[in-house]
Amino acid sequence: MIQPQREDVRRGLILDLEYRGAVAAGGTWKDRSGHGYNVTCNGDMHVDKQGAHFDGTGDYGHIGTNVFEDTSIACLSGWINYTGNGTVQTIFSSSSPTSENVFIFEITAENKPFVQLWSGGVGGSNNAIQTTAAISNGRHHVLLICDGVSWKIYVDSALQSVSTLVGSNLGRWIDWLLDATRYARIGYAYINNGSYIYQFNGGIGAFRIYNRVLSSAEIAVLYNRGKWRKPA
Numbered sequence: 001m002i003q004p005q006r007e008d009v010r011r012g013l014i015l016d017l018e019y020r021g022a023v024a025a026g027g028t029w030k031d032r033s034g035h036g037y038n039v040t041c042n043g044d045m046h047v048d049k050q051g052a053h054f055d056g057t058g059d060y061g062h063i064g065t066n067v068f069e070d071t072s073i074a075c076l077s078g079w080i081n082y083t084g085n086g087t088v089q090t091i092f093s094s095s096s097p098t099s100e101n102v103f104i105f106e107i108t109a110e111n112k113p114f115v116q117l118w119s120g121g122v123g124g125s126n127n128a129i130q131t132t133a134a135i136s137n138g139r140h141h142v143l144l145i146c147d148g149v150s151w152k153i154y155v156d157s158a159l160q161s162v163s164t165l166v167g168s169n170l171g172r173w174i175d176w177l178l179d180a181t182r183y184a185r186i187g188y189a190y191i192n193n194g195s196y197i198y199q200f201n202g203g204i205g206a207f208r209i210y211n212r213v214l215s216s217a218e219i220a221v222l223y224n225r226g227k228w229r230k231p232a
Contacts, residue, residue, distance in 0.1 A: 009221050012075075012212035014068060017186075019205070023047035029061060033208075037063050039186060051079065051205020052186065056089075059199065060188030067184050068094070071211040074173045076105055076144045077219075079226050081203035083137045084111040090198040091142065092207075093189035096179035100192045103174040105144050111135055113142055113153050113160070119176045127167030129153075131160040141223045146173040147213050157223035159216075 010016075016033040023029050025046045029039040043059035045052055052061060068074065076092055086109050095102040101119050108114045108130060116128035131153055143154040150171040153160045162169065174182070183190065186207060187200035206226055214222075 009214070009218050009225075012210040013208060014071070014211050015063070015207070015209040017052075017205075017207040019047065019049055019051065022049075037067060039063050045187065051081070051203045052207075053203055054187045054200045056085075056087075056199050056201030061186035063184040063186065065184075066182050068173075068209060069175045069177075069182075072148055072173055072175050073212060074146045075210040075212065075214050076146075076208070077141070077210070077214070077222055078143075078207035079139060079141050079203075079205045080107075080200075081139050081205075082107060082111075082135065083202055084109075085201060087201075088198040089200045089202070090185075090187060090189040091200065091204060092184075092186055092209075093198075094174040094177060094182050094184045095189055095191045096177070096182055097190060098181070098193060099179055100195070101177050101179050101182075102189060102191050103177060104189050104198070106189070106198060107135070113144075113155060114165075115144055115151050115153065117170055117172050117174075117176060119178065125167055125170070127170040127172075128165040129162045129169050130165060131155070132163050133160060141226055143214070143219055143222070145213055147171055148173075154219055157216075157220045 013033040015037050025044050031037040039061040045059040090106045093104040103117050105115050111134035112130045114130040118126045145152040150169045189198040
């Protein structure tokens with residue numbers, strides 16, 4: 001008897017933030033990928049069975065400095081518990097503290113998933129896209145593919161149509177950021193000495209980064225698994 005193929009959603013993980021016990025503010029959210037990218041909870045950020053909680057005022061998870069840059073292809077996956085409040089809310093960023101160079105995956109003030117890569121080092125390029133449709137308040141699985149060709153955004157396992165806001169749909173990952181220092185963070189973006197600060201207000205759970213592109217079947221597995229586990 002031929003067994004149906006099982007999707008291996010752990011293959012290629014370079015960050016895996018699943019719930020394995022509560023983490024208080026100031027504590028460490030352990031990375032389960034085996035790469036040791038443990039996250040420091042800053043401000044009032046804390047973790048429980050529902051995921052990491054952010055109050056939108058100085059809360060963020062610090063992953064590390066100059067990390068995830070040994071790959072040019074990546075996939076970001078996570079659950080968010082989102083409430084639009086007319087502000088930009090960051091899910092993940094890698095940014096320079098002293099320039100405007102940034103890679104950011106966020107929800108815009110218009111409630112649309114958005115990705116931007118602004119790099120002064122490689123041709124001085126600024127590129128950004130967002131989904132054409134807004135998301136509703138509540139829990140959503142969001143996923144971003146950076147394959148070096150074009151960015152692709154999925155919401156609740158459905159590929160979204162996107163519009164280009166500036167530059168082109170570049171599809172690049174954070175290896176294009178050439179600043180000497182780049183901070184990777186969850187729930188927060190701090191850009192150019194605080195000229196721009198974008199903070200998340202809500203929950204982020206089951207956050208993962210892969211060094212490969214996930215198939216549509218694998219994306220569906222992550223979505224359907226999270227629907228029942230309620231990770232954020």
